[in-house]
Amino acid sequence: MIPDVIDNDSLAQCMLLRKLSPTEWQAILSGGREHRVLPGEYFFHQGEESNQLYILLAGQVKLTQVTEAGNQVVIGYLRPGDGLGIVVALSNMLYPLSAEAMELCLAVGWARDDMKALMLHYPQLALNSLEMVGERFAELQERFRDLATRRVEQRVARALLRLVRQFGKRVAEGVLIDIPLSRQSLAEMTGTNLYQVSRLVSRWEKEGVVQSEHQRITILKAHELVILGEDL
Amino acid sequence: MIPDVIDNDSLAQCMLLRKLSPTEWQAILSGGREHRVLPGEYFFHQGEESNQLYILLAGQVKLTQVTEAGNQVVIGYLRPGDGLGIVVALSNMLYPLSAEAMELCLAVGWARDDMKALMLHYPQLALNSLEMVGERFAELQERFRDLATRRVEQRVARALLRLVRQFGKRVAEGVLIDIPLSRQSLAEMTGTNLYQVSRLVSRWEKEGVVQSEHQRITILKAHELVILGEDL
């Protein structure tokens, strides 16, 4: 049974459950299990058998890959309402990446076969999943194109803008990216190294475009970043 | 009505229709329309409203994107059995890329809403779609990681190996990549330019790893390419 922590408001805005009735929510959710994951712990690791999929209800999650050579790549970050391992688990693949909780996370998890059964019974569930995957797919494609065609400066600028869209929080001076964000992670998102990122952020800070503290970046002039990202 | 050209054999191996019965195939296919697309023509263009989705039955299709700056990126190639615009159309997005027929193509196309209705009626259809998307997603993620962490030489080597897996055809000397493949296209797949690709292919040809004619590449020593792709 799903605890009271999961109120109807947070469920209503979850894309997986759209166009389904609250009574159907109950049926679907009771097929899953509640999971709590502590900061620093993992939902799953790259390379494991994928037999479990989740919907994140609270907390932030970081998705990373490691290459054979040991290089890390940050695939992205998740917010409440996002899905974890949905396509992967349904395709019987190994998890292609690791999902780490950046703070205390609350999620609902289903066994692969249970979710398949649910989807066969509530086809709208599968349609919603397709839509969720579609958005993620589009974003990955955009980032792929960035990596293929743009220079480091533009890629980092655009990565910051994406993070603003996802985690932006209005503050007095501008928009704060409300996750702990190291130079290293930004580099791993944009296919470069921490040195380049550090240089860029330092320069932008001198120019008054951004403002940065330890692991925190605030965008002061988003329009400037847009221009930098477009390459002119 | 779907013509006889579409025999049961080619349908049986189409992932979209797996775990469905031949009578269900008929119902699903009769909700769609047959399309023929001539070489050089397009299923759809980047930026158009996506209200149509397809399953490719015969022919090869090239997926490309253009950036604002005018750079082309090759997202990939499709074979018979692959889907076109499935996620995109179901997510009510604009087509994020263009799909060009490289030869005479035969496909079944559905209107977005018709396919949604079919999926609600035959949930297995939606599950199969999710699985198809999953594979494509994993491949894109792999290529993203390549772009983020590997040097040009490795990326091109690995792109060739992927193409071998997809379009490889055993010939006397080795494995032919059985699509017209220009240096330019190979460059657009790997985030570099035709000059680098030309140099690499020339060198590999001197070393006896590959053999190339106009727009055709044959891999003679795949294991060598694997080593090059791993970076040692």
Next chain:
DNA sequence: CGTAAAATTGACGCTAATCAAGGTCCGTGG
């Protein structure tokens, strides 16, 4: 046979990765 597209090769210059050295911030335990 002529034209346009595709491919080759060399030279040059810039971008970005790498290495090194030192500074800053943070949580932990004495």
Next chain:
DNA sequence: CCACGGACCTTGATTAGCGTCAATTTTACG
């Protein structure tokens, strides 16, 4: 509360990798 260690960040110098331009050759196709 302060000292310490580890993670995070900065900045400069160096160099390798890569993109770009230019000139030429090869190939396909009408």
